[in-house]
Amino acid sequence: MNFPDRHTMAGALQLMREGRLDPAGLPPTRPDTCGAVIFTDDTPGLPGHLQHFPAALKANIARQGWPTTCSSALLAGYRSPFTASAVRRLEAAGARFVLSTAMDEFGMGSSCEYAVTGPVANPWAKGRTPGGSSGGAAAVVAGGTAWYALGSDTGGSVRLPAAYCGLVGFKPTWGRVSRLGLVAFASSLDTVGVLARCVADAALVMQAMAGHDPGDATSLSSPVPSFPGPAPVRGKGLRVGIPRDLLECDMAPGVRRCWEAARQEMLAAGLEFREVRWPLAAQGVTMYQILAAAEAASNLARFDGSFYGRRVEEPVPGGLAFQDSLQATRTAGFGPEVKRRILWGAHVLAEGYREDLYLRARALRHNLGRQMLAGFEQVDVVALPTAPETAFPLGQRPDDPVAMHGSDVFTVPASLAGLPALSLPAGVDEAGLPVGLQLVGPPLGEDVLVRVAGLLEARIQFSAEQEVPWCRP
C-alpha cells in the first residue's frame, strides 16, 4: 500500500486493534464535489466491525425507506419497502450506509452521464468521467465521501469506474452475492460488487456480503472461504494466464505502459506466466450487447407507472387507455440510452430475428464460457488491463454508443462467463489518470483473486500519496 494505513478500513482497524488509533482519530469524510450523491441518511447502524466507516450504495440497490431511483426519472419518488440481502448482511456486521449515489440510468452506460441528476465528475480530474455505470459510487469512495460503496457490475460497471478512479473494484462470481434487492438490468449478468480503496477493504466487504441467500434462487450454496487478510502473500507457485487474443485489441499508450510494468512486477514477485486462448472473448461485446439488451427489455417492462413510480397520464377522449398511459410514461420516463437498449432488446427477441441474434449470441456465450473455463485448468488467475484507456472527458461520447461500448471490451468476458474479477490500480498515465489492472478468477475463486491482488498491490507503485484524492491535504 502506498498511502497511510489510516485511510483504509483494513489499516485503521489494524491500528485500532493495536490501540494506536481511536475512532475519533479517523480521517473525516469529505463533502461530495462531483455531483455523485443523490440522497443521504444519518440513521445510526448496529454495532460491528464496520460501524466507523460510512459507506455508499449505488442507486439501484434497495434499502428500506430509501429512494431506489436507478437515476431514472421514471422512478422519481419511489422508495423501496425492503432492503437488499447484501446490504442486510453488511448492516449485520455494523455497516453504516449513509449515501445513495448516481449512476447511468438502470446501469446502462460507461460514463455516468446518463443519470437524471446530471453527469458525475471524476475526483482525479473534474472534467472527466468517473466511468460507469457505478460512477457515483466510485466518485464518493475516491473523493473521500465514503469509505467504500456497493455497486453493480453487469458488464464491467464496478471494474471500469474502479479503474478510472484509482480504486479496487471487486465483482464476485455470478450467484456468490445475493441479487435480491438489486434492481435487475440483465439478470444473467448482474452482480453486486464493491468499490474500495484497497484490496483488503474490498475483501472485508465481500467477505461480509457473500454467501447463500434463500431469497435468490440463483444464489450459490457453496460455503465462502476466509479471504486472506492484509498480510503480504508469496507469489511463488502461482500461475498467471495472459489472454493473448484480447491483448491484441487497441489500448492507449499509458495503459500499455502500466500493463507492461505490472507484468514485470508479477515476474519479479515470482509469478509464472502462461498463455491462455480465449479467441471468442474479442466478440464478447457483441454477445453482451444482444443478451444484456434482451434481458433489459424484459426486466424494464415492469416500469409502466401503474403500481409505482411516476405515471404520466395523457387525457384521452372517452377515458384513459392503459396503452396510452403506458406509452406516455415510458416515453417521458426513460432516457435515450435506456430506450435504445429496450428497442434493441425487443428486436433481438422478436420472431424472425431471435434465431440470428438472441439464440446465436446465447450459443456463443456458452462456448466462450467453456473456452474461458478451459484456460483455468492451467492457471490460477488471468491478468489483463481493465479498460483500454483512462477516464475520457465528459460530454465526449453520450451520443456514440459504439465508442461507449468499446470501454467494456476487457470486462465483459468475465461477466459473460459469470467469473469473479477484480480491478486494482496499476499506476497512472501521462496525464496522471489512474490505470486499472484486472484479474479474473475461476468460478468461486474470490479468495485466489484477493491473494494475487494483495500481492500485486503491495509491489506496484500506484501513485504519489499527495495525488490520491482521498489523501490530498
Add this chain to the structure above:
Amino acid sequence: MVSPLKATVGLEIHVRLATGRKLFCACPVRFQAPPNTLVCPVCLGLPGSLPVPDHGAVRLALRAGAALGARLNPVSEFARKHYFYPDLPRNFQITQYDHPLFRWGELDTRATGGCRVRLQRLHLEEDAGRSVDPAGGEHTLVDANRAGAPLLEIVTEPDLGDGRQSRRWLQSLLLVLQHCGVCEGNMAEGDLRCDANVGLVGHGPGALTEIKNLNSFRHVAQAVDREIQRLQGMVEKGETPAVTTRGWDAARRDTVFQRSKEETRDYRYFPEPDIPPLQVAEDWWQAAREGVPELPHARQLRLQQSWGLTSQEAWALSRSLDWAGYWEEVARSLDDRGIREAGRLAATWVLGPVSALAPKGSPASLAPEVLVELLELLAGRDITAEVARQVLGRRLEQGDPRPPRTMVRDEGWLSLRAGPELEAVIDGVLERHPAIVRDYLEGRVQVLEYLLGQVMKLTRGRAQPSMVRQMLGDKLAGLRGNF
C-alpha cells in the same frame, strides 16, 4: 345433403394448485380477500424483487403428472412470456415454454364409458391479477391478489369431438386432480379455467378457433358446440373459416371475435434468468408417484367387478375420495365378519341414509365401526331397516352418542320374532278391523298393506315386515275357512 365435417376439439386447461400460497412468493392465495391485501414485493414485481419457486407447487404438479401418466422432463425451465397488461405487474408472465415439466400423458376413461384424450404437455405457470372496470368509472381497477397464484397448465391433443364429450372428459380430469389433492376444484373460485381449440377435419392441421377463458363446464359444452355449428355452417355455405381467437358471450350464447391470426402476439419468450433450471430429484418423483391414490375410474371398475356394485353405485362412491374410503372400510369389516353381500349392503346404506344425514356431507361424524355394528345387527335380523334408520337419525341428527347395540337394547328396539307377542298384536289388529278383513276375504288383497301398516305402527317398526306379511296371510287364510 352432405353430412357436416367432423370437428376436433383440444383443450388448454389452467388448474389452480391447492398449495394455498403463490408460486414465487409466500403470499397466501384466498378468494374474495379485500383487493391488494395478499401481495408482496415479489408478486407486485417491485424493483429488486426475485421469484423463488415454491417446492409445494412443484410437488403437486409432479403428482398430477404421475396421475396422468405423463413423461417427466428431469430438467425443465421457466421462461418469460411478454405482454403489456394492467393486471400483469411485471408485464411478463413466468411460465414454462421450450422445456415444460411434462410432455405427453393421457386420461383414458373409455372403460367407464368415456373417451381417451392424449396430453401434449403439462407445465407450471403463475396467474395474473384481475382487472375490474366499474360501471361508469373512468379507471380500470387492478387487484393483484391473484397475481402469482400457482397454475398447472394442461394442453390436450385434439382428441375430443363435441361439447358434451369435452365437458364430460374435463369433469373426469378435474375429479382425478381432486383425488390427488392437486386441485380443490372450486369452479366458482376459478380453480379451473379452460381455452378450447376447435377445428374441422380437412381444414388445416391446427385448430381454426381458439375460444378463450371458459370458466364453467357448461360454458365449455355450449361454446364448443356453438363454435362447431358456426364453422360447419360456414363450410356448408362454401366459405373458408379463418383462424381466429374468440370469446364466449354467455348471455347471447355465441362466440365473439377477438382477434385474427395476423394479430397474433409475439411473446418474445426467453428462459427466466432469475430461476435456475428446475431439476427434479429422483426421490421427489418417486414420492409423487407414490402419492397418487387409486383414481376414480379405476376404482369404479374395481367396485363393480370385485364387490358386485352397480355402475351407478360404484361411480357415486368413486367420485368422492372421502366416501369411497369410508365405504371401503365398512364393506371390508362386514365382509370379514362373514356377512353376505357386504359391499352392496354397505353401499346401500352409505349412499342412502348415511350420506343424506351426515353433517356437511362428510362421513367424518360417523365412525365406520359404528356403521359396521349397526349393519351387523341389521344383517342378523336383530333389528329392522326402520330401526336402523332411527338409530342413524339419533346419532347424526340428535348427537346421541350411544353405540347402536346399546341404543337398540335401551330403547327396546330389538326385532319382534315370530311368537306369542307378535301374534297377539296381529290378532288384535284383525279384531279391530273387521270391515277390512272382510274386504280382504272378498278378494281386495291389496288391503293387506293397511293391516301390515297397523302392525308396524303398534310394534314401532320392530317387526320384520316380510315376516308380518307372512303371518297376516296365514291368519287370514285360516279365517277364510270360517267365512
